[in-house]
Amino acid sequence: MPSSDQSSFIKGYSVRNERANRDKDALLISMQSRILSSLSDLLTRLFNKMDDAFFDMAQHATNNNEQSQYFDAMRELRLHARDVDNHLRKELAYQFALLHKRQKDSQLNKRVDLDLTLVDKERVEVDVALANIRNKIKTQYPDLLLHISQRLNRYLEVDWLDESNIPLGTQTLVNAFSNAIDKFDMPLKIRLMVFKYFERFLVDHLRTILVDTNKMLADVGADPQVKPPRARPHHRSHANASSSASGQDSLIKSSDDRINKQGNLTEASSGTHTFEQVSALLSQRFSKSLNHRLFKVKANQLGPELKMPDLMTVLAKLQEAQASSLQDEDTAHIGDDYQDMILLLEHQLAIKVRERGVRKLSQADDNVISLVSMIFEFVLDDHNIPPEISLLLGRLQIPIIKIALADRGFLNENNHPARRLLKKLSQAAIGWEKESVLQRDLLMEEIRNVVSRVLNEYEVGNMELFTSLEKSFSKFMEDEERRARDAENQIVQIAQNQSRQEMIRSMVNQLIVDRLQGKILHADVIEIIDGPWREAMQNTLLRYGRDSEQWKSTLSTLDELIWSIQPQHATAERPRWIKLVPELLKQTCTVLESVSHPKAEIDQFLATLWDIHSQLMQSSAATPLSNSRTIDNTASEPGNGLSGQSANPLRHKIKSAQRKALLNPESDEITEIRHALLNLPPGQWVEVYTLDGKIRRCKLAYHDPGSDRFIFVSRRGNKVLETNIDSLIQMAESEDLLLLEEVSMWDRAISQVVGHLNAEEPVSENDPA
Known part of the structure; x- marks a missing residue:
């Protein structure tokens, strides 16, 4: 046993009684020894840190009186550091003794005995400082404190332990330390500084002790009656249970509530309740x-x-x-x-x-x-x-x-x-x-x-x-x-351009697939259409629009090119075919030059096209052209389709149809949560839990149903999240997405208060106080 553990027994602060050989008492004794040893080490480091801090402040003091105060504080700390350590041990040993007896400390909230010489303002400031420490610990370690108290309740078979009255609880620790430093003879300013150092140091270093205590209880099978905690920040929670109840049919939830999978969005209360x-x-x-x-x-x-x-x-x-x-x-x-x-x-x-x-x-x-x-x-x-x-x-x-x-x-x-x-x-x-x-x-x-x-x-x-x-x-x-707004507009404009490009790309792909289906094409023609011609169509549609003459001309030239190399057309409609070919070669050159296709490759393609037309002029419709094949976009075998890629637009078409079916309000597969997310208004604030463990707050800046793109930005207008509807649904179902309300906090609170009061049973005026 370490020497610091031995000292806690030698000084008589450990619990000794006739049941010490029993498992439960043995665990409490071991737990007490480790906690007191760890806290003693913490106090030693705390007083050393405060000594250094007061010495540094004394060196930078602006006058002799201020410097004397800091030097006096250093002397008090050195004189009474051991007394504080002993008193803290004794206070906590008392709490462990109560655990052995399964007794509740009815005087816990009254144990702080403030110096009666304090005037009202000083007393208030001390109260404020102590309340700060309690609540800082409570908000920093809510899950650990809750688990320890529930494990102890189960282990000791009691029901009155909570986060405040366990030996490491907020009330117990703060009261013990406050009583311990009553021995210090120092002005209020220095006393408050000591409280602040204690608060910061304790909050920074308490986790190790809490985790160790929690593990000791877990090792003996004392499980808490709570679900495993999520790594989310916690609020102080006096009214969580009742305040969240009224929102269980809404996607708008507190961090401790699961998003309702029906996702019914309710109207926020207008807060019109009168004081009367x-x-x-x-x-x-x-x-x-x-x-x-x-x-x-x-x-x-x-x-x-x-x-x-x-x-x-x-x-x-x-x-x-x-x-x-x-x-x-x-x-x-x-x-x-x-x-x-x-x-x-x-x-x-x-x-x-x-x-x-x-x-x-x-x-x-x-x-x-x-x-x-x-x-x-x-x-x-x-x-x-x-x-x-x-x-x-x-x-x-x-x-x-x-x-x-x-x-x-x-x-x-x-x-x-x-x-x-x-x-x-x-x-x-x-x-x-x-x-x-x-x-x-x-x-x-x-x-x-x-x-x-x-x-x-x-x-x-x-x-x-x-x-x-x-x-x-x-x-x-x-x-x-x-x-x-300026930053957000840039992001939205980029997203709109990307969505438009994707829409145009999809439209051009579909147009090409439809036109090539069932046609006989030479391999070089397939390669040109699949490459520079596709690019030319996309550029023309993006720049001029589908009602422009430029777009109609590009599309018409493609139709004429495909028509001109079908053997049956060269035979059955030879006059039209002969008249069309010279102008077609000129238009083809113009289209390819519009995308800066290399001139040598243009000349080579035009030569190939001339050879194809020459073969068609000399052959019959039944004679197949060399290096040609019939395009079949419905086949699933490898090698079919436009350079192996014509199946991609087809898959895109199928996927689009499936998505439309899922989004159909009459479909059995659609859920209310999907409907709610698809109808999020621009500017809707959400809280998202990212993959790297961070919690981000962002608002919906852009939603394009066509491309299924959602973009969320921070309050500074920077992009935080870009995703689609399926990903949003998964986030909502796993509690990684919460909707937030912009209703005034006062209106929200007054509605919650009224709901809380209405949910309680009225008390008869004749009931005893």
Whole structure:
């Protein structure tokens, strides 16, 4: 056993009891030893990294006070690093002891004991930092945490373990570390920096520990009750199950839902539900309310209510903390941090209620906060918006609550300045993709700037701010879309030209096949028609069109050439034949010269053609010409057809007919998903899962039914995907293609909230709280 493992036993932090020889307890002891050893090593490296970082910052400090702060922080880290390690071990050993006893930690959410000397603003910032760490871990490793918790539930035969309360869970780890660094005597700024280093270091290095723990449980046969995870990014998911249920008959799905193979596309809800309607639903489901969850108030219970100024004071502090947190966020990790603002709000409301001696929120205020919070939960789970953007937009929750409290019309008015801005932001976000490290992400910067300005500048009643931001953001998007449109138009124009060329090539092939079928042709004539003559026909049709004199002349010359070398025509219609041949040779020369065919080969072909005509003049119709054969495009034997290629146009014709049959709405083989994909409108956004494991967002720029070509481009107008209908169907059936909605995120969310509330059973007013 490694020395670090031995130390965990010597210090008494490992579980020892009379059942230690049993398999389950032996596994828990082994698991605890390996986890504590790995975490101890992580902490050692973390403190070394922070020591180097604080020393570097001290060297670049702008004044003596700042430099002293960093040196003091270094001293504190060195003095208490061992204490933090020991405390973290003890906290986690306590969690393992509970696993041995099959007991749930009822105090888990209350174990963080913040320094009582912290003022309200500092307390909020600490809460924000801790919430960041929890949710960063949750969003980074959702599948591993879920599998470990489900494996432990099955192995220990319990049902209360989840991603937060297992020994490596988000709540357990963060609480243990927060309690451990309470020994540090350092200002808030340094404490928050320690939290940030812990967050980054833990998130970067936790995977190995989670994978190892998961493997230990898998080796003893503790299988999770979930399907194997797909390599897709995950959102925070409080409401996934209910929010996705209403879309199961649509191709528009969240990343966790399988595309319905019937592919019924449903109309997006218009979001016309009024606040009064939603309030009535919330009142019937009182258990959802803050008054019930936070203050244990029963439905319709009377009592002193928190006044609006006090409520606004709490919200203003949270908004200020959000602004500060966003400003301090590392730009290399833009949008990575999710902050559960409703939990922070509940914490601050509990403090304010105690201070003011009140019992509850007013019912109207409670409904507003509950509704906006539910809406933002769905926004954060909205697959149509990339998770990085949805996390950033989630920071607007507190300002939106303030707007809705001050102006209830906001929740009913689609044209409200704040609603218009949210719509613009969500519509712009639908096509966003993370840029390469070498390219500036202008859209993310602009959205971040909008969010930052709202957090820093919004005060109740200041709607001009939202109008101004909407105007400037719209101008930015117009410039972005104009540049993208230019790039997209070039791609579409190239695709249109290619499709037209393919159509012309197919048409010419078919014309040649039809004209040669059953005719007797010399090998040299077959070679010329199959080569330069085919090219001349394609060029003429492409340049002049099928109604032009040039095209009619080229086609007529081909018909005359084929007619002139049929033995029966030279015999039966000799006067016409004799008159035609001299002019035909001249026209043939013109056609071949039009494609710059080598002059020597033209002269050789004309000489060959003269020899053929001479043989026909001297022979009877029954005498076969030397080096000639009858063309039969219906034969399947090798060697038949036009230089071995005339079967290709035939196969193309058969394939085209088969495709038309499949696309026939009356055909039994067609599916609704095929119909939906064939009717995708230009500009439809999709998310595709590429073969190299990347997830791309792109929109339909071009669809040509004739050539069965679909082209999708990025928001910058660059080509992302070129494919056909069969490939699209396969992608949809394997969940590698998801349709996205451009409906305002607010409208989507409010419809989901209403559907969620309607799906729940109402709670009687007489039910106990």
